[in-house]
Amino acid sequence: MSQVSIRDQIKKLVQLQTLDYDIYNFKKDLKDKPDFIEQLKTKFEDKKGNLKQLEDKLKTLLLDRKSKEGDLLAKEGEIAKANTQLFSLKTNKEYQAKLLEIEHMKADKSMIEEKILLLFDEIDSINAQIEKEKKIVTEEEKKLLAQKKEVDDSIKDIQERMSKLESERRLISPEVNPAYLSRYERILENKGGIALVPVKGHVCGGCFMNIPEQSINEIKMHDHFVFCEMCARILFLEDDL
Numbered sequence: 001m002s003q004v005s006i007r008d009q010i011k012k013l014v015q016l017q018t019l020d021y022d023i024y025n026f027k028k029d030l031k032d033k034p035d036f037i038e039q040l041k042t043k044f045e046d047k048k049g050n051l052k053q054l055e056d057k058l059k060t061l062l063l064d065r066k067s068k069e070g071d072l073l074a075k076e077g078e079i080a081k082a083n084t085q086l087f088s089l090k091t092n093k094e095y096q097a098k099l100l101e102i103e104h105m106k107a108d109k110s111m112i113e114e115k116i117l118l119l120f121d122e123i124d125s126i127n128a129q130i131e132k133e134k135k136i137v138t139e140e141e142k143k144l145l146a147q148k149k150e151v152d153d154s155i156k157d158i159q160e161r162m163s164k165l166e167s168e169r170r171l172i173s174p175e176v177n178p179a180y181l182s183r184y185e186r187i188l189e190n191k192g193g194i195a196l197v198p199v200k201g202h203v204c205g206g207c208f209m210n211i212p213e214q215s216i217n218e219i220k221m222h223d224h225f226v227f228c229e230m231c232a233r234i235l236f237l238e239d240d241l
C-alpha cells in the first residue's frame, strides 16, 4: 500500500464512521424496543391481576351464597316437617320436646339467613370494587396501546433513517479495501460503534488514554493503520487528512 492509499482509506473510513455510529445506535435502539413493549405488557398484566383476584373472590362468594340458600331451604323443610309431626304426638312431653326442637331449628334458620344477608352485602361491595377495577384496567389498556403505538412509530422512523444511512454507506464502503473494512467493522461491533477515533493533543478520542509520540509519528507516515494500545481502535489525526 502506498502512503496516499492509506490516507485515502482513512478518509473513507472517517466518512463511514460518521454513518456507522448512527447506524450502530439505531440498531441498538431497535433491539431494545421489543423488550420495552414486553415490559409494558407485563406491567399491564400485573394490573389486571387485581381484577382477576376480585373476580375469583366473587365466584367463591356466589358459590357460598348458593350453598347457604340450599341450607336454608333444607332447614325450612325440616321445620315444616316437624310442624306437621306436632299433630301426631301423643303426650304433652313429646309435644314440648318437639316444640323445643323446632325452636332450635328456627334459631339455626335465622343464623343461616343472617349469613346470607352478610354475603349479599359482601357481594355488593365486591361488585362495586370490580366495576372500579375494570375502569382502571380499561384506562391502563388505553395507555398501553398509546405507548405501543408510540414505540411502533419510532421503530418505523428509525428504520427509515437507517435505510437512508445504509444506502449512503453502500456508496462509500466499496472504496475501502475489504480486509481493512472487515477489520474496521469488527472493532465497530466490539467497541460500541466507534472503531476510528481522532487523536487530539496526544489523547485517544476513544478511551482518552495518552498516545505515545512514536504512534503519532507512525500515523503521520501513512504506512499502515495505527491502533490505540489501550482500546485497540484505529487512530487518525484530523489535520493530517
Ligand SMILES: [Zn+2]
Pocket (backbone or CB within 6 Å): 204, 205, 206, 207, 208, 209, 228, 229, 230, 231, 232, 233
Ligand atoms: Zn484508545
